[in-house]
Amino acid sequence: MATKIPKIDWKMENAVIRKLLVILRATKAFLDALSEAGASCVSRATAIKFLLARKFDVARAHALWRQHEATRRREGLTKFEPFEDPLKSELATGKFTILPTRDATGAAIAVFTANKHFPTQTTHQTTLQGVVYQLDVALQSLETQRAGLVFIYDMTDSKYTNFDYELSQKILTMLKGGYPAKLKKVLIVTAPLWFKAPFRILRLFVREKLRERVHTVSAPQLGAHVPRASLPTQLGGQLAPDHAAWLEHCRNCYTNNLQNNKLDGVIDEYVISNYIPPVKTQNGVIEHEVARDMTSDRVARLEQPDAMHISDPPYTCDTGPLRHTHGYNGDMKGGHIHSGDEDEVDLITRGTWSSGEASPGLSDEECAGGGAGESAGALLARLRSLGRRGLVAEYEEIRARPPQGTFHHAKLPSNLSKNRYTDVLCYDHSRVLLSQIDPEDPTTDYINANYVDGYKQKNAFICTQGPLPKTYSDFWRMVWEQGCLAVVMTTRAVERGRVKCGQYWPAAAGARAVHPPFALLTEAVDVEDDYIISHLVLTDLRSEMSRRVWHGQYVRWPDYGVPGGGRAQPVLRFLQLVRRAQRTALADLGDAWAGHSRGPPIVVHCSAGIGRTGTFITLDVCTSRLSAEGVADVRGTVERVRAQRAHSIQMPDQYVFCHLALLEYAVMHGYLESADLNGFDDDNEDESE
Incomplete structure (x- = not known):
């Protein structure tokens, strides 16, 4: 039986190649800048991670690198001994872990369980090492670099003796500007009354844009931010994570990375991880995808021609930094392919979203209310042109979907x-x-x-x-x-x-x-x-x-x-x-x-x-x-x-009313002097039901 050869979409292929060239140019510029600053032994994978965190703005990525290195040195995060105490015991507590699932947008989920932390029994350096050691593993997935990180601070059943103000400040400070991860949300779960005062102070250390992403929620409200299937049972979810298996995976990746560094002569703390599978979302429903499509493999081969093709997640250490490009929404709806470098990079790092498509992953800033928008004057002119019949036809087109x-x-x-x-x-x-x-x-x-x-x-x-x-x-x-x-x-x-x-x-x-x-x-x-x-x-x-x-x-x-x-x-x-x-x-x-x-x-x-x-x-x-x-x-x-x-919007008259009411609002608030729609109803037939 003859094998059917899949049809190649050359337009899509060429677009991916253009994006790849943009990434390669930015990566070279970033590595050159580090080399001039005296940091020459940095891997390409690490460079891409910092560039992704700053949307391939080389200057901003370089600034993030400097801040990150300063944080590592200041907090003693430059050398880890994860298989010896005290770090070994710290990791075993499970107070911090990365879940083997993602939220509906593809973001990785990190959980810090406050009632397992006892400030008198450990140092800030050891706790931070435990956090960063695991984050370094999780963040090497391109899916995590692209979609970001959700940080859950679980205060359920915690007492004041579990709370460490200075440590919390250090973790937030690191994540907000000294670590190459896109911090999507900070969810503080079941915060007790005594937490109000220190939390008010902590928020002062968080810039305004990030402050909008910090939420205090009850356990039931957590489901509004993260699907229940992706949450552990302790937070009302359906997941029973195996922290010991996760630590074993971290151990394997860490060991492999040390061996590769000796072979390659590259000094790089970071390890590549496929532990958290990439996801596709359809109307917010998580569908874990492990298959690689032809385009993804082609990108991986172009970037790492000698890389071994590894395809058995979740417990693998992937050596190809571009291997997961299939995780973004690559269907290019509406022909959203641009020639500019910035647009191409943006497409490969975030995917597209068209009007009317369910989007559980929108941020607050992206919930702007529709598309490009029109002024009150333009709206008035359009309604005069359409008339009621034209506006009803527009609604019927929407309702027919x-x-x-x-x-x-x-x-x-x-x-x-x-x-x-x-x-x-x-x-x-x-x-x-x-x-x-x-x-x-x-x-x-x-x-x-x-x-x-x-x-x-x-x-x-x-x-x-x-x-x-x-x-x-x-x-x-x-x-x-x-x-x-x-x-x-x-x-x-x-x-x-x-x-x-x-x-x-x-x-x-x-x-x-x-x-x-x-x-x-x-x-x-x-x-x-x-x-x-x-x-x-x-x-x-x-x-x-x-x-x-x-x-x-x-x-x-x-x-x-x-x-x-x-x-x-x-x-x-x-x-x-x-x-x-x-x-x-x-x-x-x-x-x-x-x-x-x-x-x-x-x-x-x-x-x-x-x-x-x-x-x-x-x-x-x-x-x-x-x-x-x-x-x-x-x-x-x-x-x-x-x-x-x-x-x-159940009826056409309601759709029409929205337009007319907006015009009336525009007149009331001075956006229009008047809203004369003479003739708008001339072709009106009784559309109400």
């Missing part, structure tokens, strides 16, 4: 009754995970709710359905565990004679309700023409701890439609009221909140959690971006919201 994810959890038999509507399910990749209250029933973590990004804020919102009587407790458990301060309700409990949402909170001032294990008290109620504001106190009966929650219900927004008469001003005022309430509640928290500057997720729901809910979020993202940048992108925002909460 199939869902961009799976609904496996929502379809489980034990979860079906938790969904208000059988055809409105929540995506697996962005769903909110509750704490698992029944060890025998893993589905107790389910609620029909999804995270949705806001303007420059990942997971700014939680989109959910109107609670059912049987899910009242789940709803308030979600609010409590996610630290939510505000709930937005854009439906009435009953509309057109049909129940759209349960009465999940006490409606009257002074009224109480209990939804075990939570109790609610309504302190006050403010009734306006368009909305009702309830000031709630939510209490966890298990711990007797309480938190105030602002509840805003917009009452003049019909199901399947837009506010009466298409009036945008009342909705825009309500939106500003929600943001003001969030800011006030956040200010009241003070130092207790260490996450994003705009606070924890805002819960938004209507009946199904897609139509009015999606419209509200689209308006918030677009108005926020218009205020900050002077541009907005309604279509791109809708596409991204739908990528995280399926079927959001």
Whole structure:
């Protein structure tokens, strides 16, 4: 039987070769700079690692190298004896380890378990050596160099005697600017009350950009940052990592590296590792990939023509620094191949992401709200040109696309009754995970709710359905565990004679309700023409701890439609009221909140959690971006919201309303003198359903 020869995509091949040439030029420039500075015995693999950490900016990579070397010398990290005490015993404690999994973006996961650290029994030098020894192994994977590192500081069951302020400062200082790793996130889990003061001080040592990546979270909230399948059981995950096997792998790589250095005459502490497999992500679901495609091998051969081809992960020491280029998203959607060197390097180090594609890996800065955006004037001109019919056609094109994810959890038999509507399910990749209250029933973590990004804020919102009587407790458990301060309700409990949402909170001032294990008290109620504001106190009966929650219900927004008469001003005022309430509640928290500057997720729901809910979020993202940048992108925002909460913006009239409301906002805030859309409705047919 004849072997089928695969077809070669020469355009793709040539693009990869161009990128490789860029890398080779930058590597040579970096090594030349080090040679001039007197550091000539540095491997090409190490050079590439520092260049990747600084996006192939040779000057910045060289500065990182100098800072890194200074840190190593200052902290005594230049010579390791991992097979002798005290470092041998330090490694065996397992207080620091690298997990054999990755997060949804491909980042490696490092865990420091605070209750295993006793400052009186070890020195800073020994502990730092244990950390760096393992990081050096993990960081040699190109996938880790490209995708970065998530650092989890687990404070569960730790005491004040376990905490070492100076050591924590040294680790953060090293990772933020003295180590060639992209620090994606620092997740401080189950921080005790006494930690607030030192943490406030620690944050002062972290530059503002990195400060946005530092989060204090509960164990259930950890699932919003790292998939449960990638977390150890001690953190509520499904993984049982073998630290002894990991240390044995580190030992093998370290030994091999020493032998290779003797043969090659290269003085280089670093070792190459395939222990943590590269990953492909499809809508946030991790799929470990170990196969190498032809393009990847070709790049590896070009860079290391004599390198041995090793292909049996996870316990191998790979000697080819470019061997894992298959880990990036190389499908080049939309023809995103550029001729400039910087763009080529950027593509090979981060992959592409097109509008409307589910992207669990976006950073806060990348959540900008759609694509390039257009000014208010350009938006007005476009709407005049399209007319209502053209805008509806644009929406229909978006609505015709199939869902961009799976609904496996929502379809489980034990979860079906938790969904208000059988055809409105929540995506697996962005769903909110509750704490698992029944060890025998893993589905107790389910609620029909999804995270949705806001303007420059990942997971700014939680989109959910109107609670059912049987899910009242789940709803308030979600609010409590996610630290939510505000709930937005854009439906009435009953509309057109049909129940759209349960009465999940006490409606009257002074009224109480209990939804075990939570109790609610309504302190006050403010009734306006368009909305009702309830000031709630939510209490966890298990711990007797309480938190105030602002509840805003917009009452003049019909199901399947837009506010009466298409009036945008009342909705825009309500939106500003929600943001003001969030800011006030956040200010009241003070130092207790260490996450994003705009606070924890805002819960938004209507009946199904897609139509009015999606419209509200689209308006918030677009108005926020218009205020900050002077541009907005309604279509791109809708596409991204739908990528995280399926079927959001349910009707064409809601899509049209988003555009018209944004124009009204632009006039209200001086971005336009007027918004004359004379003739916009001339071709209007009744599109509402």
